Amino acid sequence: MNKENKFAAIKKGLLELAVLRLISRRKVYAADILAELASTEFATQEGTLYPLLSRLALESAVGYEWVESAGGPPRKYYSLTQKGKQQLGSMLDYWKKLGATIDGLGE
Amino acid sequence: MNKVITISLGGRAYQLEEGAHDKLRSYLDEAARRLAADPGKDEILSDLERALAEKCERFLSPAKNVVAAAEMEQILKEMGPVESSAEGEAPAEKPKAAMAHAKRLYKLKEEGFFSGVCAGLAAYSGLDATVVRLIFVLLTLFTSGSWILIYIVLAFLMPRAVTEEQRAAAYGDPFTAKEWVDQAKGHYEKLAENHDWRAMIREARLKRREERRARRNYVYPHGRFGPFSLLLVLIGGAVSLVWLLGLAGIISGGAVLGWALPAGVPLWLALLGWSCLYAAIAVPLRLLRRGACCGPDGKPCGGYGLAASRAVLNIILWTSLAWAVLHFVPGSHRFFDGLTQLGSEIGRLFTAH
Numbered sequence: 001m002n003k004e005n006k007f008a009a010i011k012k013g014l015l016e017l018a019v020l021r022l023i024s025r026r027k028v029y030a031a032d033i034l035a036e037l038a039s040t041e042f043a044t045q046e047g048t049l050y051p052l053l054s055r056l057a058l059e060s061a062v063g064y065e066w067v068e069s070a071g072g073p074p075r076k077y078y079s080l081t082q083k084g085k086q087q088l089g090s091m092l093d094y095w096k097k098l099g100a101t102i103d104g105l106g107e
Numbered sequence: 108m109n110k111v112i113t114i115s116l117g118g119r120a121y122q123l124e125e126g127a128h129d130k131l132r133s134y135l136d137e138a139a140r141r142l143a144a145d146p147g148k149d150e151i152l153s154d155l156e157r158a159l160a161e162k163c164e165r166f167l168s169p170a171k172n173v174v175a176a177a178e179m180e181q182i183l184k185e186m187g188p189v190e191s192s193a194e195g196e197a198p199a200e201k202p203k204a205a206m207a208h209a210k211r212l213y214k215l216k217e218e219g220f221f222s223g224v225c226a227g228l229a230a231y232s233g234l235d236a237t238v239v240r241l242i243f244v245l246l247t248l249f250t251s252g253s254w255i256l257i258y259i260v261l262a263f264l265m266p267r268a269v270t271e272e273q274r275a276a277a278y279g280d281p282f283t284a285k286e287w288v289d290q291a292k293g294h295y296e297k298l299a300e301n302h303d304w305r306a307m308i309r310e311a312r313l314k315r316r317e318e319r320r321a322r323r324n325y326v327y328p329h330g331r332f333g334p335f336s337l338l339l340v341l342i343g344g345a346v347s348l349v350w351l352l353g354l355a356g357i358i359s360g361g362a363v364l365g366w367a368l369p370a371g372v373p374l375w376l377a378l379l380g381w382s383c384l385y386a387a388i389a390v391p392l393r394l395l396r397r398g399a400c401c402g403p404d405g406k407p408c409g410g411y412g413l414a415a416s417r418a419v420l421n422i423i424l425w426t427s428l429a430w431a432v433l434h435f436v437p438g439s440h441r442f443f444d445g446l447t448q449l450g451s452e453i454g455r456l457f458t459a460h
Binding site: 030031044045046047048050051052053054055057058069071072073074075076 | 116117118119138142145146147150151154155157158160161164185186187188189190191192193
């Protein structure tokens with residue numbers, strides 16, 4: 001339980017990076033993101049994802065366009081903005097640096 | 108027959124069963140509360156509504172245009188709790204949560220034997236319900252029956268736990284002195300600033316209506332009144348009846364349902380053996396039926412060990428009750444003899460086949 005709690009905190013912090021990376025590949029809507037994350041350690045739910053996407057949109061790291069859907073309400077398809085790409089790049093660099101630091105500390 | 112409520116989600120109309128509507132309402136209210144400090148609150152809420160709408164579509168077809176309460180529960184489970192991603196997340200509303208779980212004395216009819224008084228007292232005191240029942244039976248015996256009056260009074264006075272909140276409160280944290288003071292203060296302030304007794308009556312009426320609706324919509328955990336469980340209840344009742352008849356036979360005639368006991372077997376051994384035989388049948392039955400009591404998540408709480416110990420305690424309870432009645436209540440011998448005769452008739456019926 002304790003171990004899982006520790007990992008949960010790390011995962012929570014990294015979810016943003018995972019989502020940004022997913023969006024960087026192609027235009028996706030929230031259910032696509034959830035489906036792709038479902039099989040990974042970052043599996044999450046609407047209740048967590050929507051507030052995160054909203055914050056990223058407010059930070060103008062992501063933009064979205066409306067797409068009509070056949071049986072249901074219209075969907076928001078998200079894509080990275082220029083700012084989002086920069087943010088993703090710096091986060092990835094930082095993530096790699098962190099990994100290298102952790103590795104280095106053990107030697 | 109369920110009332111249907113039409114709502115709009117993401118600009119489209121959906122029909123929900125009343126229970127489904129209530130669940131959705133409380134989910135969205137909770138989401139709005141948690142997002143109170145989030146700058147994207149309205150946006151997120153309408154995003155959530157669209158996601159909910161899409162999930163509802165999954166359960167709808169040309170042949171089915173209403174979302175049921177159980178389906179809504181599944182949908183909301185998939186959605187998961189809403190967590191604000193912004194800095195300075197709105198803190199959980201502490202006082203309300205504390206009040207919801209403050210301990211109150213309620214009748215727990217669903218857990219109870221007769222009216223749920225003992226189950227309610229057990230939840231309140233933290234004792235096992237069977238222990239409380241045992242205490243009540245013993246008190247009844249020692250007061251030669253007058254304790255029953257107190258039981259009846261309690262059954263009338265104690266309110267029945269109907270809503271989930273009340274049921275949680277029945278098991279909840281003890282009511283602290285500070286709460287008494289706070290509540291009294293609250294009442295006083297309400298009275299002081301609000302002389303409009305009509306509004307208060309209206310409020311009380313609304314609350315009663317809500318409770319009535321909750322009672323109607325109450326979903327028994329593990330489907331206690333499903334057809335299968337009803338069968339189990341009937342079988343369990345029949346087994347208990349046969350056991351009681353046998354018990355009466357052993358006490359008054361030294362024979363179980365018409366079969367004489369082997370010579371040299373003392374009374375206590377016969378009672379114990381017969382009860383063990385009963386337990387061997389009744390305990391698995393009870394486990395099947397109750398699967399121990401269910402927690403709010405639908406999983407058994409306490410586990411099978413607790414359920415088994417409850418069954419054993421129940422056996423002790425009923426054995427001592429039968430013994431006590433036979434010894435203390437005049438004229439009960441004749442009743443037991445009658446039962447024995449009935450028992451041996453049933454026994455003969457079985458041996459004849």
